[in-house]
Amino acid sequence: MALLELKNVTKRFGGLTAVEALDLDVQEHQIAALIGPNGAGKTTVFNMITGAYHVTEGRVTFNGTVINDEKSYNAMKPHKIVELGIARTFQNIRLFKKMSVLDNVMTGFHSVSKAGMFNIIFKPSEMKREEDENRVKAMKILEFLKLQDIANSQAGGIPYGTQRLLEIGRALATRPKLLLLDEPAAGMNSSEKKALVKTIRSIRDEYNLAVLLVEHDMELVMDISEDITVVNFGRRIAHGTASEVQANEDVIEAYLGRSDD
Amino acid sequence: MNKKFWLVIVLAAACAIPLAVPNDYIQQIVNMIGIYIILGTGINILTGYTGQLSLGQAAFFGIGAYVTAILNTWTGAQFFVCLIASILITGAASLVLAIPALKVKGPYLALLTQGFGEIIRIVMINWTPVTNGTAGILKIESPRIFGFTFDTLTRYFYLTLFFVVLGLLYQKILIESRTGRAFIAIREDSEAAELTGINVTTYKIRSFVLSSVYCAVAGTLYAMMIRYVSPDTFIANTSSVILWTAIVGGFGTLIGPIIGGVVMQTLPELLRFCGNWRLVVYGIILLIVILHFPGGLYPYIQKLLAFFKRKGSR
Numbered sequence: 251m252a253l254l255e256l257k258n259v260t261k262r263f264g265g266l267t268a269v270e271a272l273d274l275d276v277q278e279h280q281i282a283a284l285i286g287p288n289g290a291g292k293t294t295v296f297n298m299i300t301g302a303y304h305v306t307e308g309r310v311t312f313n314g315t316v317i318n319d320e321k322s323y324n325a326m327k328p329h330k331i332v333e334l335g336i337a338r339t340f341q342n343i344r345l346f347k348k349m350s351v352l353d354n355v356m357t358g359f360h361s362v363s364k365a366g367m368f369n370i371i372f373k374p375s376e377m378k379r380e381e382d383e384n385r386v387k388a389m390k391i392l393e394f395l396k397l398q399d400i401a402n403s404q405a406g407g408i409p410y411g412t413q414r415l416l417e418i419g420r421a422l423a424t425r426p427k428l429l430l431l432d433e434p435a436a437g438m439n440s441s442e443k444k445a446l447v448k449t450i451r452s453i454r455d456e457y458n459l460a461v462l463l464v465e466h467d468m469e470l471v472m473d474i475s476e477d478i479t480v481v482n483f484g485r486r487i488a489h490g491t492a493s494e495v496q497a498n499e500d501v502i503e504a505y506l507g508r509s510d511d
Numbered sequence: 512m513n514k515k516f517w518l519v520i521v522l523a524a525a526c527a528i529p530l531a532v533p534n535d536y537i538q539q540i541v542n543m544i545g546i547y548i549i550l551g552t553g554i555n556i557l558t559g560y561t562g563q564l565s566l567g568q569a570a571f572f573g574i575g576a577y578v579t580a581i582l583n584t585w586t587g588a589q590f591f592v593c594l595i596a597s598i599l600i601t602g603a604a605s606l607v608l609a610i611p612a613l614k615v616k617g618p619y620l621a622l623l624t625q626g627f628g629e630i631i632r633i634v635m636i637n638w639t640p641v642t643n644g645t646a647g648i649l650k651i652e653s654p655r656i657f658g659f660t661f662d663t664l665t666r667y668f669y670l671t672l673f674f675v676v677l678g679l680l681y682q683k684i685l686i687e688s689r690t691g692r693a694f695i696a697i698r699e700d701s702e703a704a705e706l707t708g709i710n711v712t713t714y715k716i717r718s719f720v721l722s723s724v725y726c727a728v729a730g731t732l733y734a735m736m737i738r739y740v741s742p743d744t745f746i747a748n749t750s751s752v753i754l755w756t757a758i759v760g761g762f763g764t765l766i767g768p769i770i771g772g773v774v775m776q777t778l779p780e781l782l783r784f785c786g787n788w789r790l791v792v793y794g795i796i797l798l799i800v801i802l803h804f805p806g807g808l809y810p811y812i813q814k815l816l817a818f819f820k821r822k823g824s825r
Contacts, residue, residue, distance in 0.1 A: 300706055332708035346699035349692070357692045361708030365689045367717060369683060379686065384689075424708050 251314065253278045253460050254299065254428055256337075259483075261294050268294040269484040271308070276428060276477075281461045283475035285468075287504055291484040292464045293341070296430055299462075300338055301328040312336060313427065331510060333361045335486055337421035338430035341464075343413045347406030351397060351416055354405050355388040358423025391419045394456065395449070408487035411442050415449070429453070430462040435470050443467065447474050480504065484485065517569060525672060529665045539665040540734055544776045545671035546729045550676045551768030552755035553725025558754070559762035561718040562698030564617065567608075567624030568753040570631035571723040573745030574601045575730020579650040580740045581641060590654035590735065597727045605723030613715040628750050635742040642732050647741025668735050675729055683765050685721075692716055698763075730782065759800055761807025772806050774800075 269291040276282045284292050286441050294495040297303040298310060300316055304325045310318040310449045312334055317326045325336070337358075346354050363384055369377040392393055400408055405416060409499040414434060420431055434450070435443050447470060454461055465471050471494040472479065480488040480501050488498040514520065526562050532538045543801045548570060563725045578600045579593040588596070612623045613798045642648070653662040654670065671676045685691050696704035734740050756775045760767030783791045804811060 268597075300620050302702075302706075327710070328705045329708050329710045332706060338706055340703065344700050344703040346696050346703070348699060349695060353692055353695075356689075357696050357704075358707055360689060360693055360696075361687055367685065368552065370684050370688065381688065420707060 252276060253280075253313060254462070255309075256295070256409070257309050257311070258293075258297070259298060259310060260306045261291075261303060262306045265291050269298070269481075270271035272444045272484070272486055273487070274479050275504065276460050276462050278427075278460055279454065280459065280476050281474055282477040282479070283462070283471045284432045284462060284479050285429075285466075285471055286481040290481045291430065292449065292481060294484075295361060295451060295481075296297055296338065296432055296464065296477050299331075299430060300336060301326050301331045311368055312401050329361065330425050332426075335425070335427035336430065337424045337428075339421055339432055339434060341418040341432040341436065341451070343410075343417055345405045345417060345420070347404070349405055350402050351405050351408065352385070352388055352401040354390065354416055355391055355423050356384055357430075358420040359384045360424075362425050379384065388508050394452075395419050418449075418453070422453065427458055427507075428462065431461060431465075433465055434463060435465055435467045443470055446470070450474060469500065519568065522676070524766060526669070529668050529776055532665075533749050534657045535664050539736075539775055540780055542664060542668055542671050543770045544674045545553050546733050546769050547666070547753070547756050547776055548675050548737075548772035549725050549729040550753045551683050551760065551771045552678050553722040553729075554753055554761065555757040555760075555768050556682060556685070556694070556725070556765075557667065557722035559757055559764070559767065560698060561694040561715060563613065563715060563718065563809060564621040565624040565719075565722070566621045566747070566754065567626075567628035567631075568722070568726055569745045569747065569749035570624075570628040570732045571605055571726035572733070572749065572753070573631055573635060573740075573742075574604055575727035576734040576740045576745070577642060577648070577729075577730075579731040579734040580651050586649055587652070590731075592658055594731045594741070598724050600725035601615050601719050601730070603719045609716045609719040613712065620786065623778060628745075628747060632742055634747055635745065642742075645742060647739055647743075649739050650779065651734055651738040651740070653738065653786050661735075663737075671684070672735070678725060678728065679765070679769070686765065687763070690714070690717070692706065695763075698799070705737070709794050731787050739819045759807060761809030764807065764809045770812065773810070793814075 254276040256272055256274040257270060259272045260267065260274060272295065274284065274295070284295060286292055294303065296420050298305050301318060304322055305318050305320060309316060310372050316335060317331055317334065319325070325337060332431050349357065363380050365377040377407070389398060389401065392401055395418065396417065397412065397415060400412070405413065408416070431450070435446055438446060450461060451474070453459070475492060478490065478492060478495045479486055480495055482504040487500040488495050529538065530543060550568060567726070575597040577796060578597045580595055582588040608627050611644055612620060615623060630684055636645055653660055654810060660708060661670045664720050686694070693704065693709045696707065696709055701711050713784050756771035757768055758771065759774050760769065760771030779789065779793055782792050785792045
């Protein structure tokens with residue numbers, strides 16, 4: 251059984267069909283990619299997986315649990331989906347800018363820790379222990395991403411590429427089984443991109459999770475992905491390994507246009 | 512170690528304040544500073560840290576004060592009973608308001624809370640059998656705790672100081688905890704907060720109710736100090752003074768409410784020499800502060816302290 255399964259998913263905004271009858275699977279421990287030209291509906295797909303949008307038709311299943319389908323009572327709230335094990339990063343970085351780098355990761359532990367407002371009064375020692383444990387775990391994540399030296403810097407002030415890494419760090423803190431990366435290489439230079447490929451692979455192995463990425467950089471996608479789904483105008487036009495997808499005529503047409511002979 | 516040392520010094524200095532106060536008139540202003548620090552801390556958590564603007568804090572302050580006044584004058588209930596009832600009833604009222612109110616954001620939330628403030632004021636005026644209307648409630652007793660009566664303003668100062676310290680301490684621990692990070696995350700980017708696993712709706716409600724609990728404590732302290740409550744105290748102007756207390760000191764800073772409380776309570780008194788122009792000058796000064804120190808006074812005081820430290824170490 252697939253870890254994440256989208257079956258026959260359609261999303262309409264009024265008269266506009268953003269995604270139509272889409273099937274998409276991500277297996278455990280797999281690095282998968284969702285690609286397509288601008289406006290193909292990739293971000294809409296992410297928003298349906300994370301619960302930001304309700305699906306109009308079809309069903310999204312994660313780890314055997316229905317998280318989004320046309321019955322609205324089945325649609326889970328985004329924070330519940332995070333608890334189930336899906337975390338994401340954003341195309342336009344959305345860190346908590348005025349918090350420190352460390353606190354951004356600490357915030358990621360929210361769903362896997364408990365201390366509430368009353369623990370301050372009634373269980374201070376328990377709260378302190380949880381806080382200390384989380385700080386150690388957060389530092390481990392920062393060390394893994396080689397960000398430990400800037401742990402106390404303000405998140406809004408660190409370089410762009412580093413902010414992207416930090417977003418991944420914050421997502422890792424929620425202990426995801428599936429990590430959604432929305433254009434992780436955007437704005438990176440070629441050496442940063444090479445490092446990113448390594449990082450994504452090592453994250454997958456170290457944290458034993460699956461990755462689904464949306465990315466425009468084809469070199470990176472073809473290099474890293476074990477399974478690629480191509481969408482255009484909200485429909486799936488191809489699916490398979492890198493070489494299969496590259497040979498597909500519909501894909502070539504979608505990206506380069508039809509030849510006129 | 513060093514930090515603890517300074518904390519002890521500051522606390523000792525605070526305890527010594529009544530020694531420097533020449534008369535009851537000034538002592539009452541000092542006590543009001545304490546009450547406004549508590550109110551300012553409450554709105555600092557809600558607006559400064561969680562990013563939800565409220566213009567109706569006077570309503571919760573008023574509910575706390577009236578619950579205390581009514582319980583004490585009708586049943587003779589003592590301080591702690593009044594305080595707990597005040598917290599529970601104010602908290603319940605804020606919960607009832609928060610659930611619909613926090614579905615809206617920014618200016619709409621501000622308007623909604625302001626409207627709530629007006630409703631509460633009108634209830635105070637018109638629910639005469641309970642609130643005694645515009646005449647207000649007289650003859651509230653001074654608090655008696657374990658046989659000790661806080662019947663002078665100097666004694667009352669220490670009772671207020673206790674709650675000020677408690678309120679500031681709770682704020683500090685809270686903001687540096689899991690809940691505090693959730694609050695700040697909501698202020699910074701509520702959508703990203705939700706997608707980081709934070710139940711944004713319930714945390715906004717928590718912040719709202721918590722800030723009203725600060726108002727409730729301040730309300731009880733106020734009612735038992737002045738020993739009289741009337742609707743005139745809990746007007747829209749009070750809500751804005753509470754908001755300004757947090758703004759002037761520095762929104763989203765731990766000691767901002769202290770600075771704000773001192774400035775907002777002493778400034779009108781210092782300006783008495785202006786006669787009829789007092790409130791005009793007061794308004795102009797506040798405008799200058801907000802234009803020149805948009806982050807509040809705290810960051811500048813910090814810089815000033817750092818400057819003196821450097822000078823001192825030379």
